[in-house]
Amino acid sequence: MDExxxxxxxxxxxxxxxxxxxxYAVVIDVVDERYVLIADGDKRKFDSPKKKNILxxxxxxxxxxxxxxxxxxxxxxxxxxxxxxISRYLENIQPDEDLKGE
Structure with missing residues (x-):
């Protein structure tokens, strides 16, 4: 597995x-070499993260x-x-798009 x-x-x-x-979400814990816990602060709060296969x-x-x-x-x-x-990251990769349609 590469870096x-x-x-x-x-x-x-x-x-x-x-x-x-x-x-998009943020890795808040690395469970093992296959799984991480992710949360986005919106639908997936820190207190109930999603366990996700890194594949x-x-x-x-x-x-x-x-x-x-x-x-x-x-x-x-x-x-x-x-x-x-997450929003700061999305603004940096998509500066011209209106992300939320506000």
Whole structure:
């Protein structure tokens, strides 16, 4: 397994299989070499993360330093911080698109 296929805490991921296909989330825990826990702070809160096979995720290059710092300091992260990390990532990759249709 090469370095880029190993999920890390705070990493942004895109779901490519399952009910939440094409949604983005943040890795909040690495269970083992096959599974991670992900949350988006919206439908998937920090307190009820989704256990996901890493084969069903597309790992993005972005790692949220705020999420990593918060997890390291308190073993928790706020749902607002998760939402902020994802929205900031999406703004950086899609600067011209209106993401929410507001």
């Amino acid at each position: 880029s296929s190993i999920p890390r805490l705070g990493q942004i991921v895109k779901v490519i299989r399952g009910r939440d296909i094409d949604k 069903h995720l597309e790992l993005q290059d972005d790692i949220s330093k705020e999420v990593v710092n918060s997890l390291n300091e308190t073993s928790r992260v706020t749902n607002g911080k998760l939402r902020f990390s």
